[in-house]
Amino acid sequence: MDNLCKAARMLAAFALSAGVATTALASDLPPVPDAIAEADILRFGTKCDFPPYGYLDTAGKPVGVEVELGKKIAEYAFGDATKTEIVCVTSSNRIPSLLGGKIDLILATLGINEERKEVIDFTDPYFWDGSDVVVPVDSEVQDLEDLDGKTVITIKGAWQIPWLEKNMPDVTLLKLDTVSDALQALLQGRAQGYAHDFALLSGLANKNDSIRMVGDLFAVGYGAGGVRKGEPEWRAFVDAAIKKAVAEGLTDQWLEEHVQPDLIDAMKQTWDLDNAPRN
Amino acid sequence: MQLIVENYILFGNGLAWTFGLAVLTLVFATVISLFVGIMSITRNRLLTVAARIYVEVFRDIPLLVSLFFIYFGAPLIGLPLDPFSAAVVTLSLWGGANGAEIVRGGFNAIPEHQRTSAAALGLKPWQIYWYVIAPQALLPIIPPFTGLFTLLVQSTSLAALIGVPELFRMAQIVVERTTIMEGYSPAFTIFGAILVVYYLISAALNALTSRLERAMQHRLKARGAADMGSVRRQAEESV
Amino acid sequence: MSYQFDTSYIWGQSDALGAGLLMTLKVSAISILAAVGIGILGAIVRVMQVRGLSAVVAGYVSFIRNTPLLVQIFFIFYGLPSVGIHLSIFNSGVLALVVWGAAYNVENVRGGLLAVPDDLRDAGAALGLKPIQFMLLIAVPLGVRVALPSVLNTSISILKNSAYLQAIGLAELTFVAMERISLEFRTLEMFAAIGIIYLALVLGLSIAVRALEKRLHRPFETA
Numbered sequence A: 001m002d003n004l005c006k007a008a009r010m011l012a013a014f015a016l017s018a019g020v021a022t023t024a025l026a027s028d029l030p031p032v033p034d035a036i037a038e039a040d041i042l043r044f045g046t047k048c049d050f051p052p053y054g055y056l057d058t059a060g061k062p063v064g065v066e067v068e069l070g071k072k073i074a075e076y077a078f079g080d081a082t083k084t085e086i087v088c089v090t091s092s093n094r095i096p097s098l099l100g101g102k103i104d105l106i107l108a109t110l111g112i113n114e115e116r117k118e119v120i121d122f123t124d125p126y127f128w129d130g131s132d133v134v135v136p137v138d139s140e141v142q143d144l145e146d147l148d149g150k151t152v153i154t155i156k157g158a159w160q161i162p163w164l165e166k167n168m169p170d171v172t173l174l175k176l177d178t179v180s181d182a183l184q185a186l187l188q189g190r191a192q193g194y195a196h197d198f199a200l201l202s203g204l205a206n207k208n209d210s211i212r213m214v215g216d217l218f219a220v221g222y223g224a225g226g227v228r229k230g231e232p233e234w235r236a237f238v239d240a241a242i243k244k245a246v247a248e249g250l251t252d253q254w255l256e257e258h259v260q261p262d263l264i265d266a267m268k269q270t271w272d273l274d275n276a277p278r279n
Numbered sequence B: 001m002q003l004i005v006e007n008y009i010l011f012g013n014g015l016a017w018t019f020g021l022a023v024l025t026l027v028f029a030t031v032i033s034l035f036v037g038i039m040s041i042t043r044n045r046l047l048t049v050a051a052r053i054y055v056e057v058f059r060d061i062p063l064l065v066s067l068f069f070i071y072f073g074a075p076l077i078g079l080p081l082d083p084f085s086a087a088v089v090t091l092s093l094w095g096g097a098n099g100a101e102i103v104r105g106g107f108n109a110i111p112e113h114q115r116t117s118a119a120a121l122g123l124k125p126w127q128i129y130w131y132v133i134a135p136q137a138l139l140p141i142i143p144p145f146t147g148l149f150t151l152l153v154q155s156t157s158l159a160a161l162i163g164v165p166e167l168f169r170m171a172q173i174v175v176e177r178t179t180i181m182e183g184y185s186p187a188f189t190i191f192g193a194i195l196v197v198y199y200l201i202s203a204a205l206n207a208l209t210s211r212l213e214r215a216m217q218h219r220l221k222a223r224g225a226a227d228m229g230s231v232r233r234q235a236e237e238s239v
Numbered sequence C: 001m002s003y004q005f006d007t008s009y010i011w012g013q014s015d016a017l018g019a020g021l022l023m024t025l026k027v028s029a030i031s032i033l034a035a036v037g038i039g040i041l042g043a044i045v046r047v048m049q050v051r052g053l054s055a056v057v058a059g060y061v062s063f064i065r066n067t068p069l070l071v072q073i074f075f076i077f078y079g080l081p082s083v084g085i086h087l088s089i090f091n092s093g094v095l096a097l098v099v100w101g102a103a104y105n106v107e108n109v110r111g112g113l114l115a116v117p118d119d120l121r122d123a124g125a126a127l128g129l130k131p132i133q134f135m136l137l138i139a140v141p142l143g144v145r146v147a148l149p150s151v152l153n154t155s156i157s158i159l160k161n162s163a164y165l166q167a168i169g170l171a172e173l174t175f176v177a178m179e180r181i182s183l184e185f186r187t188l189e190m191f192a193a194i195g196i197i198y199l200a201l202v203l204g205l206s207i208a209v210r211a212l213e214k215r216l217h218r219p220f221e222t223a
Helices: A003-018 A034-038 A065-078 A094-099 A114-119 A162-169 A179-187 A196-208 A232-247 A250-258 A261-270 B002-006 B008-039 B045-060 B061-075 B083-108 B112-122 B126-160 B167-182 B185-220 B230-239 C009-012 C014-047 C053-065 C069-083 C089-114 C116-128 C129-170 C174-182 C187-220
Strands: A042-046 A053-056 A082-089 A118-134 A150-156 A172-176 A195-196 A211-213 A216-229
Touching: A034 A065, A034 A232, A042 A065, A042 A094, A042 A216, A042 B230, A053 A065, A053 B167, A053 B185, A065 A232, A065 A250, A082 B008, A094 A114, A094 A118, A094 A216, A114 A118, A114 A179, A114 A211, A114 C187, A118 A179, A118 A196, A118 A232, A118 A261, A118 C116, A150 A162, A150 B112, A162 A172, A162 A179, A162 A195, A162 A216, A179 A196, A179 B167, A179 C069, A195 A196, A196 A211, A196 A261, A196 B167, A232 A250, B002 B185, B002 C129, B008 B045, B008 B083, B008 B126, B008 B185, B008 C116, B045 B083, B045 C187, B061 B083, B061 B126, B061 C129, B061 C174, B083 B126, B126 B167, B126 B185, B126 C009, B126 C069, B167 B185, B167 C069, B185 C069, C009 C014, C009 C069, C009 C187, C014 C053, C014 C089, C014 C187, C053 C089, C069 C089, C069 C129, C089 C129, C116 C129, C129 C174, C174 C187
Parallel strands: A042 A082, A150 A172, A150 A195
Antiparallel strands: A118 A195, A118 A211, A118 A216
C-alpha cells in the first residue's frame, strides 16, 4: 500500500513536471451520422480481459470503464444506453474488426501511434499513461539504464515498443500476448524486466511479492477511440460525446466503480488529460 | 476454487458455445464422413482421387494450422469468416476427413463374396448396399466414430485461439483478468478445473454412444447381420 | 480483393522456416522416444496388473485421452509454475507431448501385449520363466511388434500436434509462420509453405508405416 501511495505521488509529480495540456470543453453534440442512426445500435469493440478498461464480470457480461463509455455514447446517440452490441476484441484483431465492418468504434485500450494512423482515424485521446518496468524483487536493476543490453518483455502492440526501440536500441524485446504470459516469463527469468503501463504495473507489484517497480518513468502514451478513415462526422460525434461524458464527471464515477481501491488515485490521473504531460 | 464458483455464469456461457460448436461440428463431420467415405469406395476414379486428396490434406496438416489458414486466409480470397464459423468449418472438414477414413475402412473390410453372393441372388446394386453392405459396415465403425467424436469435442478448444468465447477462452480470460487484478496467475486452478470439465463431457459422450451402440447392435442383429469381428478391428485401426 | 501470390517470398523465408522445422523435428523426436518408452512401461504395469499402480495408470490414460491437449499444454506451462514447478518453454512442450503421447501408447502397447497367445505363457511357465521374465523376454518383443503400427500412428500425431506448442511461444514451424505473417502479411504464401512441409513429413511417414505394416503382416498371411 505504501508503494502505491508513493507511486501515485510519483505519477502526479511526473505529470506536473512534464507540463499540462489544454483543457477540454464540453460542447453540444453534433448530429449522429446517417449510417449509425439507421443502424440504431452502436457496435463497439472492447477488451474482455483487461480490467479496469474492459473485462467480463463474473456473470460473463462485458464491464469496465471503456464499456461504460461506449454505452454512454450510445445513450447520447440514441437516447438508450442498451442499444449497443459489445464485441470482445484483442490487441491483434481490433483494427481488422473495425476495418472489416464488424464494429464501428474501437474503445479497447488503443494507443495512438503513427502506423495505426495510416489505417484508421483516432478520436481525441481520453486517457494517458506513463510506462515503467517491473523486475524480480531480488534484481539488481535500479533504473532503466541498467536494462541496457538485456531482454525486456513488452505486450504486443504496446506503446513501450516504439519508445524502447528508438531510445534503447540495445535492449532485446520479448513481445508477448498477455499480462499473465509476461509475468510468468519474467519470473521464469526469460527476461530481466517487463515494461508496461504504469498503473497496471503498480497494481501487479503491489500484490505480487516476487516483483517490484523500477520507478523510472518513461514513454508517455495516449489512448483513444478508433474509427474508420473517411467517417469524419462519426469521429466528430464520438469526440464530442467523450468530452461530454468527461465534463459530466462520469469517467471519475466509472473509475470508482471499476478500479480497485488502491489504484483509484493513480487511475484517475491517467483519465484526466489536463494532467497529461506534453510530449 | 472460489474463482470457479464466482464465475459460474461466465463459464456456463463458455460451455454453451462449446456445446454449440461441438454439436454443429459433429453433425457436419458425420455427413461429410459418410459422403466422402462412400465417394472413396465408388468405382469412379475422379471421385476416389478427389476424396483421397481431401482426406490426406486434412488428416496430415495439423488441425491448428488448418484452423489458422481458414480463419486468416479466407478473407484474402474474399470470404471473411467470423471466428465461430471458421471453427465450425475447419473442425467439420477435419472431422469429415478422419471420419471418411473410418467409413472407407468399414466398407472395405467387408469380404468381396458378400457382394458377389448378393448379386448372384439377383439383388440390385442399391439393395446390395442397403441390405447387405451398409448394416455390416456401419455397426463396427461406431466405436472408432465415438473416438473421433471425443477428439472433436476436445478439439473445439482450439477455437479459443481465434477468439471464439468458448469454455477454454473463458478460462483464459479469467486467468488474465485475475492476474491483472490480483497480481498472481490462477492458471493452475482454472486450467485444472477446465480439464476436469472436458473430462466429464467426454465421459458423458462415451456413455451416450455406448448405449447407442448397444441399441444398434440389437436392431441389426434382428436384421440378421453377419459376424463382424474382423470388420470392426479393421475399422478401428483406420483412425 | 486481389491478392498476389508471391512464390519467391517463400524462398526468401527458407532460413526462418528451416529453423522452425528443425525445432519441430527436435521437440517431436524427443517426445516420441520418451512417449514410446513410458507407453511400454505403462502397458506392462497394466497387463501385469501391478497392484495400485495399474489403477493409477488406467486413470492417467483415461484422463489424458479424454481432455484436450491444448488445455493440457496451458495447464503445464501456465499452471505448474504456481505450484513451484518452473519449466522452460521447450521442456514444458516436451512434457506435454510426452504425457499425451504416452497415454495413447499405453493403450497401443497394451493391445499388443494382450494379443500374445496364452499358449506362450504356459510354454514360458513350463520353461521356468517367472511372469516378469516372460513379460520382458517374450511378451514385450512380440506385443510391441503387433502394436507397432498404432504406436507409429501415435508418433505421427505427436509430430502434428507439436504445432500446438506455438500457443506457448515455442519457435517451431507454425510459430515461425504465424510470426512472419503478423509482420509481413504474406498469409497465403506462409500457409502454403508450412502446409506442404507438414504434408510431406506426415505423408512420407505414413507411407513408411503402411509399408512396415504390410511387411510385419506377411508371416501371418493366410490364403
